[in-house]
Amino acid sequence: MSTERVLFVDHTGQIGGAELILLDVVEGRRQSSVFLFEPGPLSEALASRHLNLIASKWGRGVTQFRRDSSVLSALPLAGRLAAIVVEIARASRAHDVVYANSQKAFVLSAIANVFVKRPLIWHLHDIISADHFGAAQRRAQVLLANACASRVIVPSQAAAAAFVAAGGRRDLVEIVPNGLAIEPDPSSPGELRQRFGLPPGPLVGVFSRLAPWKGQHVLIEALAALPGVNCIVAGDALFGEQDYAAELSQLVAKLGLDDRVRFLGHRSDVPKLMKAVDVMVHPSIDPEPFGRTLVEAMLAGVPVVATDAGAAPDILEGGKAGTLVPPADAPALAGAIAAVLAKPEQLTRQLEYATGRARAHYSLERMLHSIGLLIAKAQAGAAA
Numbered sequence: 001m002s003t004e005r006v007l008f009v010d011h012t013g014q015i016g017g018a019e020l021i022l023l024d025v026v027e028g029r030r031q032s033s034v035f036l037f038e039p040g041p042l043s044e045a046l047a048s049r050h051l052n053l054i055a056s057k058w059g060r061g062v063t064q065f066r067r068d069s070s071v072l073s074a075l076p077l078a079g080r081l082a083a084i085v086v087e088i089a090r091a092s093r094a095h096d097v098v099y100a101n102s103q104k105a106f107v108l109s110a111i112a113n114v115f116v117k118r119p120l121i122w123h124l125h126d127i128i129s130a131d132h133f134g135a136a137q138r139r140a141q142v143l144l145a146n147a148c149a150s151r152v153i154v155p156s157q158a159a160a161a162a163f164v165a166a167g168g169r170r171d172l173v174e175i176v177p178n179g180l181a182i183e184p185d186p187s188s189p190g191e192l193r194q195r196f197g198l199p200p201g202p203l204v205g206v207f208s209r210l211a212p213w214k215g216q217h218v219l220i221e222a223l224a225a226l227p228g229v230n231c232i233v234a235g236d237a238l239f240g241e242q243d244y245a246a247e248l249s250q251l252v253a254k255l256g257l258d259d260r261v262r263f264l265g266h267r268s269d270v271p272k273l274m275k276a277v278d279v280m281v282h283p284s285i286d287p288e289p290f291g292r293t294l295v296e297a298m299l300a301g302v303p304v305v306a307t308d309a310g311a312a313p314d315i316l317e318g319g320k321a322g323t324l325v326p327p328a329d330a331p332a333l334a335g336a337i338a339a340v341l342a343k344p345e346q347l348t349r350q351l352e353y354a355t356g357r358a359r360a361h362y363s364l365e366r367m368l369h370s371i372g373l374l375i376a377k378a379q380a381g382a383a384a
């Protein structure tokens with residue numbers, strides 16, 4: 001059991017990939033607390049982790065301030081943001097280290113740090129680039145990181161490079177690849193399909209929250225060129241992208257694909273569901289900071305077709321552990337899916353390689369060990 005008193009801070013009560021990582025990082029840290037801007041499924045999941053949960057009185061709705069919003073549009077929120085800063089500063093007093101798990105959490109924790117000085121770790125799960133953030137936000141993040149962070153943990157070389165390119169201090173950056181512990185379901189894909197009521201025949205799937213940059217629309221466009229191929233879309237709009245969810249349904253109707261595309265909403269059984277498909281598609285149109293679903297598919301022994309941007313080429317080792325296609329290119333995606341579906345037996349080697357690579361490079365144990373060392377070092381540095 002870890003003895004450091006860490007104040008983990010996250011802005012959302014939803015459970016995205018970054019929060020799934022947080023749930024693993026806090027495990028066994030009973031002297032620590034989690035400060036959340038808003039309640040939600042994450043607070044419920046944390047309740048069983050036996051640590052102190054601190055709920056902001058002012059944070060509800062702050063997450064609706066989108067990552068690409070202008071600074072001016074944040075002004076009405078300024079009072080509430082200031083109140084959250086005060087809450088974080090107060091909570092910091094009883095802790096040795098502050099660990100911000102999201103961009104919004106980091107910005108407010110960094111300001112709080114001016115009042116209550118503690119080593120501040122930023123677990124940066126994003127790619128700080130124009131694809132994902134407005135110019136003012138990028139500048140503010142990097143300035144605060146350079147001035148206040150004692151470490152910036154990123155999950156990939158791509159996220160590290162973007163941070164440095166945006167002006168972030170290279171010496172702050174520590175690359176800790178995300179780690180997952182998933183035991184594949186022993187059932188065969190056929191049994192799983194039956195269990196989930198999924199159709200026989202060629203079946204592809206995408207397993208990401210619904211958001212324009214995750215690119216589900218590109219997969220749907222590609223399906224129009226893949227007659228006879230069915231598709232499942234798992235995931236929900238977690239961070240205010242409901243319009244996009246509606247657009248996806250309209251696109252399916254417009255392309256006449258209602259009988260081939262099934263929207264499953266948010267699922268808590270993704271690794272099992274994933275094992276039932278013939279191809280796991282990762283169609284992000286902007287660079288992916290990491291992409292847990294890539295590793296989930298590799299562990300499940302399912303062929304991956306992913307866009308060649310962000311961390312995906314690294315995780316898939318330039319195409320050795322999966323197929324890479326250009327982002328936002330429906331014909332290329334359709335071609336790659338068709339190629340995988342046509343010759344599944346030729347992929348046996350690639351799949352074995354991918355599973356071995358996922359186990360060796362992206363294990364939960366490895367990630368927790370690295371993060372544990374960084375937290376201990378930050379605490380020791382402060383005590384010295």
Ligand code: UDP
Pocket residue numbers: 016017018020207208209234235236265266267268269270271290291292293294296
């Ligand atoms: N996921 C889930 N239910 C869904 C869709 C996705 O539990 O319906 C999980 C998925 O298995 C993965 C995580 O959400 O572990 C998403 O993480 P990723 O790094 O792929 O992307 P993010 O959403 O964090 O950008």
Ligand code: GLC
Pocket residue numbers: 016017018021125126155178288289290291292
């Ligand atoms: C973020 C990123 C995703 C990454 C996850 C965990 O949500 O979008 O790529 O895998 O955090 O680091």
